[in-house]
Amino acid sequence: MNSSRCPKNLRQVWRHTDQEAARVSDFIGERDTYSLRVAAKKGALTYDVEAMLQDGETAAGQDVEAWFVGFEGGYQLPGAWKPRIGARVDAGSGDDDASDDKAQGFDALWGRGQSFTTEFGYTNMVQAGLNLNLNPIPRLNANLGVTTLRRLSRDDGVYSLAPALIRGRRRRAISRRRPSHHGPR
Numbered sequence: 001m002n003s004s005r006c007p008k009n010l011r012q013v014w015r016h017t018d019q020e021a022a023r024v025s026d027f028i029g030e031r032d033t034y035s036l037r038v039a040a041k042k043g044a045l046t047y048d049v050e051a052m053l054q055d056g057e058t059a060a061g062q063d064v065e066a067w068f069v070g071f072e073g074g075y076q077l078p079g080a081w082k083p084r085i086g087a088r089v090d091a092g093s094g095d096d097d098a099s100d101d102k103a104q105g106f107d108a109l110w111g112r113g114q115s116f117t118t119e120f121g122y123t124n125m126v127q128a129g130l131n132l133n134l135n136p137i138p139r140l141n142a143n144l145g146v147t148t149l150r151r152l153s154r155d156d157g158v159y160s161l162a163p164a165l166i167r168g169r170r171r172r173a174i175s176r177r178r179p180s181h182h183g184p185r
Contacts, residue, residue: 009040015109026095026103029058031066033109047073054106062103068092068122074133082135087128094124094156104153108161121161126150 013035022028031054039048054066074086092106108122120127131145151158157168 009038011035011037011039013037017107017109026058026062026105027107029056029060029064029103031056031064031107033107044076045073046076047071052106058103062101064103066093066104066106068106068108080136082133084133086131086133088131089126089128090122091126091152092122092124094151094153096153096155098155105156105159119160119166120149121159123159124152124156125158126152 013033015033015035016030017033018030019028033052033054035050035052037048037050040046048071050068050070052068054064056064058064068091070088070090072086072088074084077083077085092108093104094106095102095104105123127147127149129145129147131143134142134144136142151168158166160166
């Protein structure tokens with residue numbers, strides 16, 4: 001993984017992966033992930049915005065064309081219980097046509113803090129939510145929130161963070177075999 005520091009609140013990351021096996025065949029192969037993230041705190045306001053693009057090639061020869069965007073922000077209100085209101089939106093691309101030469105499902109190589117739920121990942125999913133956080137006493141933190149989940153493509157499935165297909169279109173998981181480098185016998 002290559003990472004470099006840009007201006008104070010801006011971070012860019014590039015990571016190349018070459019997966020030999022996966023639960024979903026679209027994620028077997030080579031991918032390059034490019035990420036740009038900016039996060040800051042300005043007074044009572046905090047925000048964290050990230051965008052990622054993925055390209056490469058699957059073991060089946062499909063071109064990888066996937067993306068992810070995420071936003072998390074909050075505002076600290078005055079008050080004894082330290083109320084904080086916040087919002088979060090995460091969206092990862094899904095594949096709208098399993099028969100074409102493109103693999104468009106986003107492969108979440110790392111989590112963005114944490115997913116809204118432990119059951120669902122970022123592939124083919126939009127997750128959006130609002131929350132109110134209260135801290136009435138030093139050792140007690142209460143969070144009240146509402147979240148909505150929606151598939152981006154109805155032609156693709158629902159995935160876990162792994163990513164493993166939970167429900168929807170099924171693709172046969174395969175392993176990519178490397179040629180043997182043992183000379184002739």
